[in-house]
Every structure is written in C-alpha cells, then in structure tokens.
Amino acid sequence: MMATRAPSGHEVGYSGSRSRFEAQREKLTTYFDSTARKAWIDLTSDAKVSGIRATVRAGRDSMREVLLGWLPHDLRRTRVLDAGCGTGALSVLAARRGAEVVAVDVAGGLVAIAKERQPSFLGHGRIQWRVGDMLDPALGRFDHVVAMDSLIHYRPEDIVSTIVALAERCDRSIVFTHAPATPMLRAMHTAGLLFPRSDRAPAIVPVAEPHLARLLREALPDWTVTRRSRIGRGFYISNALELVRN
Numbered sequence: 001m002m003a004t005r006a007p008s009g010h011e012v013g014y015s016g017s018r019s020r021f022e023a024q025r026e027k028l029t030t031y032f033d034s035t036a037r038k039a040w041i042d043l044t045s046d047a048k049v050s051g052i053r054a055t056v057r058a059g060r061d062s063m064r065e066v067l068l069g070w071l072p073h074d075l076r077r078t079r080v081l082d083a084g085c086g087t088g089a090l091s092v093l094a095a096r097r098g099a100e101v102v103a104v105d106v107a108g109g110l111v112a113i114a115k116e117r118q119p120s121f122l123g124h125g126r127i128q129w130r131v132g133d134m135l136d137p138a139l140g141r142f143d144h145v146v147a148m149d150s151l152i153h154y155r156p157e158d159i160v161s162t163i164v165a166l167a168e169r170c171d172r173s174i175v176f177t178h179a180p181a182t183p184m185l186r187a188m189h190t191a192g193l194l195f196p197r198s199d200r201a202p203a204i205v206p207v208a209e210p211h212l213a214r215l216l217r218e219a220l221p222d223w224t225v226t227r228r229s230r231i232g233r234g235f236y237i238s239n240a241l242e243l244v245r246n
Contacts, residue, residue: 044087044113052235059236060149064090066229067146067175070242075099076124078143083134083166083176084150088114088127094146095125102139104130135162141169147176149238156207160215163243167220173244174223180230180239181206209239222246 049057068090071080076098082091085103087110095101105111108131115129130139134150145166151159159178166174213225220243227242 044089055234056236059231059233059238062233063148063177063231063238063240064093066231066240067148068093070173070175070227071144073097079141081134081139081142081145083145083147085114086110088117090146090148091127092118092122095122095127098124101125101127102130102142103127104132104134104139106132135165137169141171143170143172145170145174147174149177151176152179152204152238155205156212156215159207159212160219163216164219167223167243171245173242175240175242177238177240178207178212179204180237181208182237213241216243
C-alpha cells in the first residue's frame with residue numbers, strides 16, 4: 001500500500017535515494033501482498049479487531065476526513081491521484097464528489113480488494129484502479145494528489161524527491177502524510193517497535209516537520225505549505241501537510 005520507486009531525475013543532493021526507494025518498494029510490495037493482506041482486509045472493514053488495531057482504524061478514518069476536507073467539495077471535472085490507495089476508501093469518497101480518480105498501489109492484492117468493494121454507483125465520479133508505481137508518467141496529469149500514509153516508511157529526502165516528482169504532474173494541490181517525530185514515535189523507533197518482527201513490516205520513519213517543510217520550500221519554490229494537521233489515536237500518529245501551487 002505504501003510504496004513508490006525512486007523518482008528519476010530528482011536524485012541530485014539525495015545520495016542513494018534511488019536504491020533506498022527500490023529496496024523499500026520491494027519490501028512493501030511483499031509485505032502488503034502477503035503477510036499483511038488479511039490484517040488490512042480486517043482493518044479497513046467493519047470486522048472486529050483488537051484494541052490496538054481499533055485505534056489505528058479510528059485514526060485512519062479521522063485522517064481520511066482531514067485530507068478529503070482539504071479538497072474542494074465539488075470535484076467534478078477534476079482528476080485526483082490516490083497515491084497508495086490501499087483498499088480504496090478514500091478513492092470511493094473522492095469519486096462520490098464527482099472526481100475522476102486514478103487509484104494506484106504497488107500491492108495488487110489490496111487493489112483487488114478495492115475493486116471488489118467499489119460501490120456499483122458513484123454518481124458523476126469514476127475510478128481507474130491501477131497496480132504499479134504512483135510516479136508512472138503514464139498516469140497523466142492531475143488537479144490534486146493525495147498520498148495518505150504512503151510515505152511513512154521513507155527518510156525526509158526521499159519524501160521530498162517523491163513530492164517533487166508528483167508536483168511535476170499536479171496543477172493545484174498535493175496533500176500527504178508523514179510519521180511525525182514525536183517523543184513516543186522516536187522512542188518506539190529506537191526500541192524497534194515500529195518494525196514488528198512477527199509481521200515483518202518495513203520500519204516507519206519518524207520525520208521532524210520543520211525539517212521536512214524546509215526541504216520542501218527549497219525543492220518546490222512554486223509551492224506553499226498552507227495547512228497542517230496531526231491525528232493521534234492510540235497507536236495511530238500521523239501528520240498531514242497541504243501543498244498548494246502558487
């Protein structure tokens with residue numbers, strides 16, 4: 001659910017970016033298409049889950065509302081990229097507002113679930129489900145890009161490289177999340193708790209927002225960070241940023 005390749009043409013100043021992205025992409029594809037597939041089916045449904053996973057579900061629901069709230073209410077005649085769409089909840093809600101949504105994820109198993117769950121009626125909207133790379137130029141141009149929890153496994157420099165590549169094909173706004181460098185997340189990262197061995201999940205990387213915002217300003221002078229929001233629900237802690245083209 002959370003992967004992309006390294007953006008070619010944007011590695012200057014980001015040594016090793018391409019190899020790190022490629023390595024993470026492989027880990028994430030394997031994880032979400034095998035080990036975590038059943039867990040994500042349950043997590044993104046109404047199935048009963050453990051207390052910890054219930055807090056993650058509630059946090060994700062709240063974050064989805066935040067990101068959708070930053071998009072125009074009327075999305076007719078707009079193209080939206082759901083970058084790392086997972087099982088498709090955000091894509092469906094955007095399509096119901098009238099958007100033409102391209103929903104892409106490297107995990108084919110999750111995209112298959114998303115297709116099965118798609119309602120038969122979406123009003124004026126529609127969804128194109130894709131398995132592959134969110135940075136694929138063949139996906140076309142977009143008015144808005146949403147990347148919810150798709151970049152939480154990457155270093156700040158790699159996040160910026162990805163956002164820069166997405167910005168080249170986006171005309172209005174990019175909204176995305178990252179794992180904030182809170183004391184709790186830093187402690188969990190140091191202790192290895194963000195890299196559970198039993199699930200073999202790739203590690204979540206806490207990123208300091210001021211540092212990330214500075215890198216974004218330097219890399220994207222024609223874009224401005226306009227809004228921020230943090231959601232903390234038990235074991236779900238995520239920070240959202242909105243970038244708008246000047």
